[in-house]
Amino acid sequence: xxxxxxxxxYGIMKFIGHLDVMRFFQKAIRRAExxxxxxxxxSPHQVMSFAAPLGVGLTSDAEYxxxxxxxxxxxxxxxxxxxxxxxxxxxxxxxxILPETPPNxxxxxxxxxVSAADYIVSLKDGYQTGxxxxxxxSQFCRFMESDRIEILKKxxxxxxxxxxxxxxxxxxxxWQENPDSVRERYENGLTVFLRTAAGSTQNLKPExxxxxxCEFANxxxxxxxxxxxxxxxxxxxxxxxFEPLIP
Amino acid sequence: xxxxxxxxxxxLTIEKPARYIGGEVNEVKKDPSEVEIRFCMCFxxxxxxxxxxxxxxxxxxxxxxxxDTYCERVYSPWVDLDRILREKNISLFALESQDPVKEFDFLxxxxxxxxxxxxxxxxxDLSGIPIYARDRTEEDPIVIxxxxxxxxxxxxxxxxxxxxxxxxxxxxxxxxxxxKENRRVHGxxxxxxERIARIEGIYVPxxxxxxxxxxxxxRSFVPNHPNASPMIRKQVQMxxxxxxxxxxxxxxxxxxxxxxxVLEIQRGCIRGCRFCQAGMIYRPVRERDVEYLKGMASSMLxxxxxxxxxxxxxxxxxxxxxxxxxxxxxxxxxxxxxxxSLPSLRIDAFALDVMSKVxxxxxxxxxxxPEAGSQRLRDVINKGLSExxxxxxxxxxxxxxxxxxxxxxxxxxxxxxxxxxxxxxxLADQIAREYYVIPKDKRNGRVSITASTSFFVPKPFTPFQxxxxxxxxxxxxxxxxxxxxxxxxxxxxxxxxxxxxxxxxILEGVLARGDRRLSGVIYNTNKKGCLYDSWSEYFHYDxxxxxxQENDVDIDFYIHRERALDETLPWDFIDAGVTKEFLIxxxxxxxxGKVTPNCKKACSGCGAMVFHGGVCYEERKGDxx
Numbered sequence: 112x113x114x115x116x117x118x119x120x121y122g123i124m125k126f127i128g129h130l131d132v133m134r135f136f137q138k139a140i141r142r143a144e145x146x147x148x149x150x151x152x153x154s155p156h157q158v159m160s161f162a163a164p165l166g167v168g169l170t171s172d173a174e175y176x177x178x179x180x181x182x183x184x185x186x187x188x189x190x191x192x193x194x195x196x197x198x199x200x201x202x203x204x205x206x207x208i209l210p211e212t213p214p215n216x217x218x219x220x221x222x223x224x225v226s227a228a229d230y231i232v233s234l235k236d237g238y239q240t241g242x243x244x245x246x247x248x249s250q251f252c253r254f255m256e257s258d259r260i261e262i263l264k265k266x267x268x269x270x271x272x273x274x275x276x277x278x279x280x281x282x283x284x285x286w287q288e289n290p291d292s293v294r295e296r297y298e299n300g301l302t303v304f305l306r307t308a309a310g311s312t313q314n315l316k317p318e319x320x321x322x323x324x325c326e327f328a329n330x331x332x333x334x335x336x337x338x339x340x341x342x343x344x345x346x347x348x349x350x351x352x353f354e355p356l357i358p
Numbered sequence: 359x360x361x362x363x364x365x366x367x368x369x370l371t372i373e374k375p376a377r378y379i380g381g382e383v384n385e386v387k388k389d390p391s392e393v394e395i396r397f398c399m400c401f402x403x404x405x406x407x408x409x410x411x412x413x414x415x416x417x418x419x420x421x422x423x424x425x426d427t428y429c430e431r432v433y434s435p436w437v438d439l440d441r442i443l444r445e446k447n448i449s450l451f452a453l454e455s456q457d458p459v460k461e462f463d464f465l466x467x468x469x470x471x472x473x474x475x476x477x478x479x480x481x482x483d484l485s486g487i488p489i490y491a492r493d494r495t496e497e498d499p500i501v502i503x504x505x506x507x508x509x510x511x512x513x514x515x516x517x518x519x520x521x522x523x524x525x526x527x528x529x530x531x532x533x534x535x536x537x538k539e540n541r542r543v544h545g546x547x548x549x550x551x552e553r554i555a556r557i558e559g560i561y562v563p564x565x566x567x568x569x570x571x572x573x574x575x576x577r578s579f580v581p582n583h584p585n586a587s588p589m590i591r592k593q594v595q596m597x598x599x600x601x602x603x604x605x606x607x608x609x610x611x612x613x614x615x616x617x618x619x620v621l622e623i624q625r626g627c628i629r630g631c632r633f634c635q636a637g638m639i640y641r642p643v644r645e646r647d648v649e650y651l652k653g654m655a656s657s658m659l660x661x662x663x664x665x666x667x668x669x670x671x672x673x674x675x676x677x678x679x680x681x682x683x684x685x686x687x688x689x690x691x692x693x694x695x696x697x698x699s700l701p702s703l704r705i706d707a708f709a710l711d712v713m714s715k716v717x718x719x720x721x722x723x724x725x726x727x728p729e730a731g732s733q734r735l736r737d738v739i740n741k742g743l744s745e746x747x748x749x750x751x752x753x754x755x756x757x758x759x760x761x762x763x764x765x766x767x768x769x770x771x772x773x774x775x776x777x778x779x780x781x782x783x784x785l786a787d788q789i790a791r792e793y794y795v796i797p798k799d800k801r802n803g804r805v806s807i808t809a810s811t812s813f814f815v816p817k818p819f820t821p822f823q824x825x826x827x828x829x830x831x832x833x834x835x836x837x838x839x840x841x842x843x844x845x846x847x848x849x850x851x852x853x854x855x856x857x858x859x860x861x862x863x864i865l866e867g868v869l870a871r872g873d874r875r876l877s878g879v880i881y882n883t884n885k886k887g888c889l890y891d892s893w894s895e896y897f898h899y900d901x902x903x904x905x906x907q908e909n910d911v912d913i914d915f916y917i918h919r920e921r922a923l924d925e926t927l928p929w930d931f932i933d934a935g936v937t938k939e940f941l942i943x944x945x946x947x948x949x950x951g952k953v954t955p956n957c958k959k960a961c962s963g964c965g966a967m968v969f970h971g972g973v974c975y976e977e978r979k980g981d982x983x
Binding site: 168 | 371379660
């Protein structure tokens with residue numbers, strides 16, 4: 112049986128890279144004494160799938176991972192046991208038992224179903240945009256009215272001109288947010304909400320949107336000035352609407 | 359939320375920021391304002407290496423069990439952060455509180471290998487602590503050294519306020535209690551050092567004067583203070599089953615060199631190999647109780663969630679309850695998906711059985727460390743491994759399906775001849791031949807043999823502490839002799855040969871048997887930017903050689919001469935248990951090619967019995983009852 116877990120990553124844990132987060136959860140699951148299913152062979156390992164790797168430096172309210180267990184206590188029990196062994200900076204806040212995959216259908220995992228992600232991008236204190244907050248916002252609205260937003264996207268094969276506008280599904284300055292969100296808050300109050308394409312077919316990093324905007328508005332771009340926080344990850348539901356990975 | 363010493367911008371610019379943020383699972387958290395003593399424990403190498411060291415984990419656990427003490431950690435910043443800290447004038451900080459190291463009461467530095475000495479200076483420098491102990495003020499932490507290199511602390515004596523000689527479990531409590539007492543009576547730094555000089559095992563270099571002969575040998579080494587003992591006796595924890603052991607070791611986020619639970623099964627070694635410093639300084643051999651170890655394994659795995667466990671000791675095959683422990687672990691761990699990482703074992707039926715249970719035979723290899731290529735030379739170094747047993751072990755393993763063999767040797771051992779070197783090639787070939795004795799249809803592909811040689815470095819407190827070490831040129835010639843001979847072998851295509859760097863060995867040799875005249879050399883080398891000398895990409899032999907010249911120090915004096923048996927050696931003031939008479943006896947036996955039986959077979963009267971333990975002692979105690 113497979114369970115899906117949602118967790119938060121914040122504070123100093125934003126410096127832990129994705130591969131290390133995977134190793135961290137393998138150990139955390141052992142510490143929590145959950146009966147996980149191991150692969151066969153001389154170096155048995157846990158069968159685990161993370162929805163969407165989070166880059167180093169980013170924080171998140173909604174990371175997801177699927178893991179196969181041989182027996183499942185209640186979802187509440189899973190959460191309690193995991194949280195009891197989590198250091199500050201990791202917190203598990205939802206758990207769902209996934210329905211059994213019907214015979215002769217491909218088993219879905221968290222990674223394969225992700226389609227979009229919500230982000231809040233904030234200017235860190237100590238950095239300037241070069242514009243007053245209201246001016247920055249109105250420029251950003253103009254930017255989002257563009258039909259095309261061309262950037263040079265780097266990939267393994269080299270750089271190529273890409274239009275990222277279709278991958279930005281929503282943007283704005285107000286959003287729905289859990290009051291106990293772990294995102295970092297700054298004095299300057301300059302934040303922007305973005306919903307962008309995420310997943311294995313199409314993926315747009317919010318940093319690229321800000322970078323493109325800076326170029327558009329003729330502002331200097333500083334790679335470390337912005338804190339990106341992931342608010343939620345979505346899949347397409349049956350009616351093609353965005354639905355959080357754990358509804 | 360935890361405040362970090364480094365900005366996001368710095369952390370996101372450097373490699374592996376997780377090296378510097380602390381906050382790992384099982385890290386000890388205390389309020390620094392609520393303790394009396396702040397101790398910063400340092401391993402002077404990069405986090406992944408330093409974190410893997412068991413000794414520090416034991417001391418971290420032990421110190422933090424005291425309510426009045428908060429022990430934190432610091433490791434060497436990698437070269438990228440080193441540059442940034444210097445550029446931006448940021449003081450080196452401890453991982454837990456992120457507070458500057460300079461604010462601590464103690465900075466404890468473990469000295470596990472000689473090539474970390476420039477990193478020790480880096481730690482002091484980046485912390486803003488004066489590099490020379492004599493320049494430190496009441497504001498600076500007490501800098502204390504320990505670990506195997508403290509058995510000859512002289513090359514770095516000027517950089518340390520004191521050294522703790524031996525195992526940390528015994529007198530550290532007194533060292534800390536004296537600190538509180540000294541503070542209570544408003545004593546100075548100097549007062550404190552004079553106080554702890556009275557504690558057995560504590561060496562305060564400033565309380566001793568060294569005088570040299572015109573030929574640079576030591577004329578006299580005498581205390582200049584009544585509290586300083588002329589001999590410093592090493593500390594030994596005799597009962598290893600009722601003492602500190604980290605039940606909740608810290609679990610790093612990034613992959614450490616030792617990414618597993620380590621179970622130290624025993625200390626000391628019964629073998630008495632004459633080149634091996636660890637085999638001498640950790641005497642007598644002491645085992646941990648097997649039931650204690652089983653319990654410890656379970657609690658450590660539960661508290662860490664580690665996927666692997668390994669056994670630590672100098673010679674695991676000699677642990678008396680090894681089969682009991684290993685079969686228990688295989689059974690118990692197997693249920694939980696935990697791997698047992700096997701130590702190198704003497705290849706026998708037991709070893710082959712457990713290896714086949716925990717490793718993939720097709721991928722794993724057999725390891726032999728004959729150390730020398732001929733029986734004659736193995737007798738000289740007292741390596742009790744016969745050609746017969748190597749060939750038998752290999753043949754049994756080949757029959758069991760293995761086809762990879764790793765062999766470890768040393769070049770430049772005392773009395774070595776060309777014939778001994780060539781013996782390495784012949785032995786490697788003989789092992790390969792054993793493989794082809796197996797019928798073709800039962801073979802598992804080709805045989806693969808890897809022979810590695812390191813260069814012999816004479817170490818203090820070994821029977822070879824007086825011998826001349828080879829020059830780099832001689833080492834390289836020996837390497838060439840071996841390469842040539844390997845090419846002549848029937849199975850040369852199945853034999854790979856690796857050798858170590860000769861220049862690092864030369865420096866290791868100088869530092870290992872050095873004296874106080876070397877401190878200026880180490881200082882200058884560090885000033886030239888040398889760091890991470892044990893990492894070949896950062897090792898600069900030329901800068902070291904310049905520093906020797908600048909200080910008018912001749913390396914030949916330290917390594918390329920035979921010392922007289924009556925010469926005062928820089929480390930003679932340390933009582934490591936093994937007596938000089940024993941070492942001389944062993945040296946003479948080596949020259950005669952005579953083997954000395956291991957401690958289980960017969961007592962060779964090494965002197966370690968003064969600690970009231972060890973297999974020889976247990977036996978005698980039994981006799982007298």
